[in-house]
Amino acid sequence: MERLEExxxxxxxxxGEADALWWGGDWLSRSNLSSMxxxxxxxxxxxxxxxxxxxxxxxxxxxxxxxxxxxxxxxKGTVVPLNYRAGxxxxxxxxxxxxxxxxxxxxxxxxTEIFVERYPVSRMPLDGPISSLSGKADTExxxxxxxxxxxxxxxxGLPKAVPLSHSNLLDNVDVCWSVLNLGQEDRILWALxxxxxxxxxxxxxxxxxxxxxxxxxxxxxxxxxxxxxxKEGEATVxxxxxxxVDFLKRAIIHGAPRPESxxxxxxxxxxxxxxxxxxxxxxxxxxxxxGYGTTxxxxxxxxxxxxxxxxxxxxxxVIPGYSWEVRDDSGKALxxxxxxxxxVKGPSVFNGYYKAPEITAERMADGWxxxxxxxxxxxxxxxxxxxxxxxxxxxxxxxxxxxxxxRVISRHPAVxxxxxxxxxxxxxxxxxxxxxxxxEGRSVSARELISYCKGKLAHYKIPRKVDFxxxxxxxxxxxxxxxxxxxx
Numbered sequence: 001m002e003r004l005e006e007x008x009x010x011x012x013x014x015x016g017e018a019d020a021l022w023w024g025g026d027w028l029s030r031s032n033l034s035s036m037x038x039x040x041x042x043x044x045x046x047x048x049x050x051x052x053x054x055x056x057x058x059x060x061x062x063x064x065x066x067x068x069x070x071x072x073x074x075x076k077g078t079v080v081p082l083n084y085r086a087g088x089x090x091x092x093x094x095x096x097x098x099x100x101x102x103x104x105x106x107x108x109x110x111x112t113e114i115f116v117e118r119y120p121v122s123r124m125p126l127d128g129p130i131s132s133l134s135g136k137a138d139t140e141x142x143x144x145x146x147x148x149x150x151x152x153x154x155x156x157g158l159p160k161a162v163p164l165s166h167s168n169l170l171d172n173v174d175v176c177w178s179v180l181n182l183g184q185e186d187r188i189l190w191a192l193x194x195x196x197x198x199x200x201x202x203x204x205x206x207x208x209x210x211x212x213x214x215x216x217x218x219x220x221x222x223x224x225x226x227x228x229x230x231k232e233g234e235a236t237v238x239x240x241x242x243x244x245v246d247f248l249k250r251a252i253i254h255g256a257p258r259p260e261s262x263x264x265x266x267x268x269x270x271x272x273x274x275x276x277x278x279x280x281x282x283x284x285x286x287x288x289x290x291g292y293g294t295t296x297x298x299x300x301x302x303x304x305x306x307x308x309x310x311x312x313x314x315x316x317x318v319i320p321g322y323s324w325e326v327r328d329d330s331g332k333a334l335x336x337x338x339x340x341x342x343x344v345k346g347p348s349v350f351n352g353y354y355k356a357p358e359i360t361a362e363r364m365a366d367g368w369x370x371x372x373x374x375x376x377x378x379x380x381x382x383x384x385x386x387x388x389x390x391x392x393x394x395x396x397x398x399x400x401x402x403x404x405x406x407r408v409i410s411r412h413p414a415v416x417x418x419x420x421x422x423x424x425x426x427x428x429x430x431x432x433x434x435x436x437x438x439x440e441g442r443s444v445s446a447r448e449l450i451s452y453c454k455g456k457l458a459h460y461k462i463p464r465k466v467d468f469x470x471x472x473x474x475x476x477x478x479x480x481x482x483x484x485x486x487x488x
Contacts, residue, residue, distance in 0.1 A: 003166040004147055005073040008208045009034065020208070021063050022187070022215040022233035023127060028063050036064065039129040040071035047133050051076035052141025053101040054149065058084035058091075058109070058116070060218035061194050062126035066204060068104065076144035077101070078163070081195040082151055083476050084109065094151045095119055097161055097355065102135040126218065149354055150197050152295045161354035162295045164197075171347040172298035173206045175319050179305045180266065180289075182237065184211045187261070189235040191217040191226050191244070193476055197299040198269050203239050220244060223251040227259065234261040238284065241269035241478035242276055245288070246416070249279045250440075259284055266303065268293055268315075270479040271385070271403050273410045273417070277312055290315050292385060294371055296363075298348040301371070302383055313407075314382040322346035326375065329389075331365065341389055342371045374401065391482055393422040393430050395460045402482075405432055405463065408456045409449060414442035419472050420463060421485045432463035435485050437471055 012020070016031030049055065055072050057079060059065055069079045080098050082091060084105070095103070095116060102120045120134040147166045182188075188207045192199030207214040215233030217226050227248060230238070240248075245267065252258050262284050267276075268291040281287045291303030292315035304316035318324050325333050326340040334340045345368045352360035363370045374386045387401040394400070402420040409418045416439045423433035436449065446466035453462040473484040 001145060001165075001167055002170055003073060003145075004169060004205065004209070005070050007170065008070060008205075009037075011208065011211045014211070019213050021066070022213065022229070023063050025232060027213075028127075033063060033067055034070075036067035036129050037070035037074070040068050041074050043130050043133050044071055044075055044077075044135075047102075047135045048137030049075055049077060049101050049135055050137075050141075051144040052078075053137075053139060054078045054080050054098050054142070056080045056082055056095065056098065056100040056103045056116075056119075057194070058082055058103060059106045059124065059126065059194075060084070061190055061199070061204070061216050062218055063216065064124050064126050064128055065194055066208065067129065068124065073147060073166070078142065078146045078149055080149045080151075080161075081193075081200065083193065083195045085476065091116060092118070094161065098149055099139050101137070101139050102133065104130065107131060148200065150195065150200075150295050160356060160359060162197075162350055163354050164298050164350055168298045168348055168350060169201055169205060170209065171321060172201055172300055173209050175321055175348070176202060176300050176303070177206055177210050179303060179319050180237075180264070181306065182206075182210070182212065186236045186263075187213045187215055187234055189215050189217065189226075189230060189233075189238045189240075191220045191229075192239060192241065192269075193220075196269070196476070197295040198239065198241075198293060201298055202266075202300070220247070223247040224254075224256040227251055227256040230259045230262070231257045235259070236261055236263045238262055238265045240265060240267050242267050242272045243270065243417075243474060243478035243480075245276045245280050245284070246273075249276075249283045252283045262286055264289065266291055268300070268303070271406065272313075274313055274407065275410055287312075292316075292373075292383070294369075296350045296369055297344060297346075297371075298350070300348070301342075301344055304382075311378075311380075311382045314378070314384050317381040317383065318344070321348060325368070326377065327370075331370075337377070339374060339376045339386060342373050342375045342383075343368045344371060345369065391421070393420070393432050395425075395431055396428045398458075398460050400432060400461045402432070405434070405453070405457060405461055408453055409434060409436070409463075412444065412449060412452055414438055414444040415449075416440075417472055419480045419482060419485055421482050423465060425464075428460075431465070432461065433465045433467065433485075434463040435467050435469050435472060435488075437469060 012030040012034040019027040020030045021028040102122045123132040150162045190203035215235040289304045293299030302315045304310035323345045325343045376384045405420045417437040422430040425431045473481045
């Protein structure tokens, strides 16, 4: 079975002086990255790290993260990238679940160490090998083919651990590289965080596997800094969640440099406000290619493959390698053209949640994975995501898909962002409630927005309440947290 390090290390050795990673204003060569991985491997082996051990990282995107991952994989261990800004409760519950050999923090990051006091902590500069190493060799050992474990909260907010194998990740990387028609002349922006599957698989690994250069940004915010990196590194391919497109647009309006090298922008990770497509064309130079994935699928499931063939408002067709079915709530396959929950099966799909057979049984059957997303296929196989099954609003017995309502409201010129969630109602059971962020300098009343929806939506789909907010709660990867809005 093919492994990531077996594909990446020959690429690094092929032309060692070639540029690999743009970082902090300069290019790091392939040989520099390879040498860093060599030194990490020696230090880990001497400390007792070996096959089946798990190593947690709490660092931003950086060359040192990639080198450390290569060293871990050479020793047949598993990388567990976590959000170092997540807070103690979330971090500790995930650490207790995965039982790491060590937790690697950035040098000078004293705040994180407080959160992980029960586990050995190692230190690493962001551009070099491990500087201090402390490990626990008697931790439980698991499958040596487990490349990465991602922590994901799903819809409940409780941490789940998603293990992905080397073959899972390589399949997704290879198919996406081919479908998007990328080449070694491309320079891929890696600004999505490494603890996000879209960020690590396509941003962090795809360029290494296929020999393309990567522009590495430790943190997307502030967006002006990311735009400077895009300019200096001459990034050609941007991998973004929709919220990032909006942030970049706003930064350019306020004087940040407008990119001139970009040839492709791929978005995923959250629903796309279609107004952002024209914004991307105006401010980034090209329109958007919308895709879709889940962590459990390594992550990409579908994407619009090119600007010539894209259908705006869809996530494109399912990429090669997957089998798919549309099923009802009971798991029964539906007929052609019927709306239902998307199930998928294929080499990118994981085998089940880490130490959670009961959750695995809820979401998997005979190798098929229940994405939890309600979709509609058109006659050419292009998919529209109607909503997550758990986000449906049931108004007087009728299903209302928040994304459909959001698409309408987002077309109003005063609206920058909108999210619609269910609100309890004594007669209808539930009604829609919209949370709206206004465009800078624009104004509109709740009554005007509700009236704007009339004639564009069935009466039961129109929100009965509109709240104006400064911003929507989002995850570290930019996905709107509807459950936080529902708690309001």
